Amino acid sequence: MNDLVSIVMPAYNVQNYIGKSIESILLQGYKNWELILIDDGSSDETLKVVESFACDDNRIHIYRQLNSGVSKTRNRGLDLAKGRYIAFLDGDDFWESSFLEEMIARIDQSRAPMVYCGCVSLYRNGSKKLHSKRFSYAKGNILPDVLLGRVSIANGAALFIKDFLIDNNLKFAEGCRSGEDFEFYIRVICLTHVDVVEKDLMVYVQRSNSACNLPWNWNLIDKYYSLQRVKYFITGNYNKNDKQIVMHALDLQTGQWIYRFLWKAIKYGYKKEVIELLKDELWYNPLKQISLEESRYKDKLKIKIILSKNERIWSLISCFR
Template sequence: MAEVSMIVPVYQVEKYIGQCIESVLNQTFQDFELILIDDGSKDDSGRICDFYAAKDERIRVVHTENRGAAAARNTGLDQASGRYITFLDGDDYLADNMIERLHQVIEDSAYDMVVCDFLNLLPNENDNFIVHLKERTVNGREVLEHLKNEKSYGVWTVVWNKIYTREILKNLRFPNGKYFEDEFFSNQLYLNSNQIHVISDVLCYHRVLASSTMNTQKTENYLDLLDALQERLEIYMQYDYSEDEIYKVLIFLLDPFTRCVKAKFSGTNKHRIENTKKFIKMTSRKLMSRELPFLKKSSLVMIGLFPNLTYRIAIRFRSQLEKFL
């Protein structure tokens, strides 16, 4: 049994998967298994994975039909045997000491996971940036209630800049068939997490490609983001989270909601939009009974009645409104 299981969903990344795999093989920490899930790639990605697996017995390749990143990661979780688990995307790569450093911090500690900083590699290299995380220890509620709502470039949502204990992931899976699967996963992850340690080391190199999923989302896909944000708001209300944080996430929800309203969906998708509107109205009404500043309470009246119109007006006058809200 390996100490660390590394799970990599692979889809149409023939240009990058070799570098990804090499960065794992070159780790200073060598007690790992690398599980490559070829998610029905039509290019040479699967064959490249097989080439490396034939050379190193620590590499396992599972070929499946195309089912999406969530199903691929779930397959990897079902296959994993390590005491600790990490994820990596097939077009990303690691610093040589990433696993050693993360394992060093989490081993013999009470942490459920350890989080590291990463370098975002954008199409224009002049736009590359790191997040500049500071070392500290937080708990799951603090992340879910506060940190996920701060500007953090997905640090608390993505899964590939962390090492996890096997136990914390034992009953967790990604939602099959959903877009924004990390949003759903992180809701349950932090709800069930205790101690989380953050280190400032930049250990992962994440490519943000022009063709990446986040950059090519269809409007219909944002229906799943609506569901994920509604789930988070339900958690906030159930566990009596801060009124200000509930308000923030409600405002986040208005963006994908307005996108979907403008798309003029019909059938099942239209019904999902109507249900989201009812949810916004209900949440606004509940929030009005909580302790909030007068201007926020006043805005909830408009949000509950005319959510997409309110959002369009708010965006137009955003700079002025931010001074008050």
């Protein structure tokens, strides 16, 4: 167990966080790694921070590019990787010191192309949420568990066999501004069995200005197109006996996302745009379906309000939380 691990780290304006991310790699018990760090057009001192680390360790390789988005950046890192194993870690998150050691031991033992672990969400006030308290662990075919919300995989909490990703052309969807992580991991677990290390070995830092915590904006519509690509991929590549359950779970997840997106869109004044979207059965039908299956009164009422297409009623939405 001494094969090279390629760690791909995209970095964009994370000068206050990336030092800790890199230090967590330097502290790994497993030492045979390369860090492919790609600065995605940062306008702060991110590059200066990473260069200070690279001067002292030739395992750290720095690349610069014009801002291209996280998906294209990770894909570039995958193309540059020389290792047998691949791991992704964002420039504001970090690992426990045993992450690589334990993940590699499990992936070698199980011969699975992918292994994942739990994570800890760390908030600005110092509070934490443990993955192990919120989700279950599963191995083998975990696609149904992920789509049903029983299992969650955080980006940065997984290790892959590089050849498996390359052979199956598994990359992040470039140009996608929301949902790219979800789409990538669903594609992977659709094609293979996975294993798990049942420990929280990765720390996910919840920054107020990170991409997932920014105020609502219309770009979040990209998650819808990501869900549609996922449906197409599963339809063509998943042939297990529980396919009907899997497709139903994905349809419910899509409907729930549409509900949340449209509610916020109306709240932020995109009423005309929502009216146009509801004319499309690919938007309307999933929403109608979850209106029949939703058991919580408050959510059922919100869905009914959206489906009413009544702009006078919609004007009151700002009164709802």
